[in-house]
Amino acid sequence: MQKEDCFYLGKIVKKYSFKGEVLAKLDTDQPELYENLDAIFLELRNNLVPFFVENSQLHKSELLRIKFEDVDDEADADAIIKSGLYLPLATLPKLEGNKFYFHEVIGFTVTDKNFGDVGTVKAINDATAQSLFEIDRDGIEVLIPMNDEFILKVDRDSKTILVETPEGLIDLYLEE
Template identity: 55%
Template sequence: MTKDECFYLGKIVSKYSFKGELLIKLDTDEPETYLTTESILVELNQKLIPFFIEESSLHKSSLLRVRIEDIANEEDADELVGLSVFLPIKELPELAEDQFYYHEIIGFTAFDKNSGKIGSISGVNDSTPQALFEIKHPSGKEILIPVNDSFIEKIDKLNQEFYFQTPEGLIEMYLD
């Protein structure tokens, strides 16, 4: 399985006990969703390695405390601390019609209430303090729109269309 077929779940931040238990800082608003996860994929040497979970529980609400099969002591656990954890995309929970995962809107046609068709969503940059929709305009220029609920007017998943209502001048700023 490749990273393209997976989503980032979180990072192993520390050991929990001398028995090899680990704490995973989850990148989610609903950590309880992952309490029944049977296995995780850990990125080790640029490869995703499957690990099977024997037991898990929430720790301080946003950390998943796990006991992993064949990790029975601190030394084994030390090798995993600091590594990223992934799950297959098919394990993402279903969302309401007006919600979306970043990966699923790539390629959607983007429209703005004032500017009409503005291009195609080529990505979402979430490495900045404010996540940004990256939109490729037909002219080849890139338009960046903050990921902000007040700028999203409608999502039409069936027709792969995304409708924005951006502040006046935002789109024009990129096209002048």
């Protein structure tokens, strides 16, 4: 399995018990979706290695407590601490309407209701307090906050996102 065919689910942050159980911090708004996994890929030395899950359950709501097959003691658990967790993109639940996964909208065309064609989504910046669409407009970077009030429609068939941004926002990027 290649990394580009997968999505990042989270990271193993610490050991939980002397029987090899670990706690993973998940990068999701819905950790309960991942409570009963059969298998998961761990990133070990830049390779994705499949691990089978004996059992898993939510721990203090934001962490997932996982017992992997063949990880039976603290030494085994130590070997996988800080490993990234990945799942195949095909396992993501399909989102409807204006909800979307960040990777899904890369390459979509963004059109503003008042401004017109803005450009193409080249990346999502989620390192800021509010996630931003990074849009390429003929070599000029335009940033639009991913605010529910701004996003009017996500059309997967035509690969377009219709937004309505505050007046003047897009112009800020285009003025010389």
